[in-house]
Amino acid sequence: MKNIFLITKREYLTQVKKKSFIILTILAPIIMIAFGAFIAVMLKANETQYTVNVIDKGGLFAGKLKSDNKLKYVYVNPASESQLVHGLKDMEETNGLLILAPLEEGRFNLLEKNSKLLVNDKIGFETKQRIVDDLSAVLREVKIKQLNIDEEKIVQLDRNFELKSSNVNDKSQVDTDMDFGVKYGLGMVLMYAVFMFIIIYGVRVMRSVLEEKNNRVVEILISSVKPFELMMGKILGVTLVALTQFSVWITMAILGAVFLNTGFAAMKNNLPAGSEQVVDKVDFTQIAGEVSHILLEMNVPLVIAVFLFFFLFGYIFYSSMYAAIGSAVDNETETQQFTLFAIIPLMIGMYGSITIINNPNGPLGFWLSIIPFTSPVAMVARIPFGVPVWEIALSMFLLILSTFLMVFIAAKVYRVGILMYGNKATMKELWKWIRN
Secondary structure: OHHHHHHHHHHHHHHHOOHHHHHHHHHHHHHHHHHHHHHHHHHHHOOOOEEEEEEEOOOOOOOOOOOOOOEEEEEOOHHHHHHHHHHHHHOOOOOEEEEEOOOOOOOHHHHHHHOEEEEOOOOOHHHHHHHHHHHHHHHHHHHHHHOOOOHHHHHHHHOOOOOOEEEOOEEEEEEOHHHHHHHHHHHHHHHHHHHHHHHHHHHHHHHHHHHHHHOOHHHHHHOOOOHHHHHHHHHHHHHHHHHHHHHHHHHHHHHHHHHHHOOHHHHHOOOOOOHHHHHHHOOHHHHHHHHHHHHHHOOHHHHHHHHHHHHHHHHHHHHHHHHHHHHHOOOHHHHHHHHHHHHHHHHHHHHHHHHHOOOOOOHHHHHHHHOOOOHHHHHHHHHHHOOOHHHHHHHHHHHHHHHHHHHHHHHHHHHHHOOOOOOOOOHHHHHHHHHO
16 A cells, blocks of 8 residues: 555646646646637628618518618618519628519518519528518518417417426425436536547546656566556546546636626627617526525535545546456557457446436436446436435446455556557457466
8 A cells, every 4th residue: 555655746747837737727728718718709700791682662661670780781672673683692781682572462472482582692591581570570460460460479389388396205305307417417417528638638547658658667567566556557547537627627616606707797798789678687696596495405425425436446446447448458559459348338328318408207217327337427327316225336346346456457457568569469369468
């Protein structure tokens, strides 16, 4: 244990003292935010205001098509239709000509058939759909008036049925759309955190082992410590590095959220036209209160405990596999044929967890949560919805046994492979190393 502790300390300090680690830890969140802002600016730069001339032959749409910063309607005299049609291709400031037929005897099908949109350049799908929606909204009002139906009755007619479900085994549990959304979101966040942690830092363990092997540093280290101690120290050291990095990022995220929250009022002034009213109608305080209430109704200590357990044991399980792969090959190109054995089970667990959200207690969810190869991601995705204690205990027990078994197998491969050079490892040779 003393040697493992010393190697863990060495691996940890070696990683965190690197300038690249410090710079990446601090700049990574900033780079991500800057990248998101760049994408938003790029999308905003691609937005242009389309100008469409409108010929309303029946006067039905007069003054009812509203312009904004994305689409501008310009009503023109119907008498100039022929001139505008022939001259549209030479108009630079006008992108299209919308010709609306008159509504004859309430025959909306003829109005639709005889109306058309002419353009002198390619028009985006979103813009065309916007024109269709604007026309449909006007016709909807006309139809309501013709049928002499009260607008409030239409609202009631369009209102969805809200159904609450109660668990007969837990009278306090009432599932709503908000409740489902919060649990689904929490499950996805926890699942992706475990998945990304294992992939990113498992590969880091593999590369670290491969680097020491190629530099022949491992030959010196093996003379003082056992291969198993070296492997475990490296795994635990990278684990502490990852936890340090995650802690910094979480702290920065919390501080950033608090700081950005103060600028919410200013942000509303920069929203697209019409969005201010939408934002004003949304009671963010109420939504935050409902989300907090749903989270507090969960067994928070159990959720955190399960997440941390599968987070750490899942990482040790797969990192042992990555360490064995790094010791068995001579370069990163050769790792590709073996890393699939680590990536595929995780992918199955991740994508399988997305499908089990609609039935967390179904057979797929159960088996993905029990099998050690997929349980680190599947169980944390299910835990917000509530999982029977015996399933959690069984999954933990199997993962612990599998982790010790994987460490044992990886140590056998590591012991032989770390000193092998110039010999491409095969599955047959790996099996021979494991048996001996």
